[in-house]
Amino acid sequence: MRATHVPETGVITVREWPTPRATEPGTFVVRMTAASVCGSDLHAALHGTLHPMGPERAGYPGHEGVGVVAESNSQKFPEGTTVLCVPPGEFGGAFAEYMLLDDDHAVALPSDLDSNDLTQMRRYMMAQQLGTCIYAFDLYWPTEVPARTAGTCVIMGAGSAGLFFLQDAKRRGFKHIIVSDKQPARLDIARTLGARTVLIPDEDLGAVVSELTGNKGADLVIEAVGSDELRTQAVGIVAHRGIVGWFGLYESFEPTLVPIF
Structure with missing residues (x-):
């Protein structure tokens, strides 16, 4: 899959990474639909708060996004569930085609939401920051x-x-x-x-x-x-x-x- 890579402060690239798999109970893989750039992302990638693990993480530093569960080992979030992604902010992962999450780091969105409606999906994405x-x-x-x-x-x-x-x-x-x-x-x-x-x-x-x-x-x-x-x-x-x-x-x-x- 394609995802961002921040090898060092001030450098942001996009490269191929292994697609994550939901191998552990309570985990699932989200196919990302949209992701937002937060001010803290700019500090992490461009200024002086790069996390020590940042260069090793796909999709870093994005932490605001929405998507659809593509593979699931979770009873709470089965395949096809549209979710608001809330990964730990210091690790991110939203700037990727796919992101691995667990039951504690997502919120299910309304079941009648059309995941292809980008306008609606982006509106729900802002719920993370609103919270x-x-x-x-x-x-x-x-x-x-x-x-x-x-x-x-x-x-x-x-x-x-x-x-x-x-x-x-x-x-x-x-x-x-x-x-x-x-x-x-x-x-x-x-x-x-x-x-x-x-x-x-x-x-x-x-x-x-x-x-x-x-x-x-x-x-x-x-x-x-x-x-x-x-x-x-x-x-x-x-x-x-x-x-x-x-x-x-x-x-x-x-x-x-x-x-x-």
């Missing part, structure tokens, strides 16, 4: 007594994760939501969803936050890019006793500075 965003938001904005005031939420990055956070912030009742990004097309979507958008570097995010909050800072800042520079800025624009959520994965295994004061 991580909802889980993260629960951590960033915990239930407290008395409840925190959901005033201003800043989301750095208008990729798929940032847009999920935007919609969740609206659901949780934030009065003002600010979304920043370098891509106008992404910000167009964020604006349609009701956010005050900030195009970087044309606008100063800190100045916008200061103006909107009366110099108090944001109640919640979510960094959804994976940038040490933005993580530092997030600490600088959050309100006193506010919350910063670092969602974007680290750029390298090296230490980074955090403005404690």
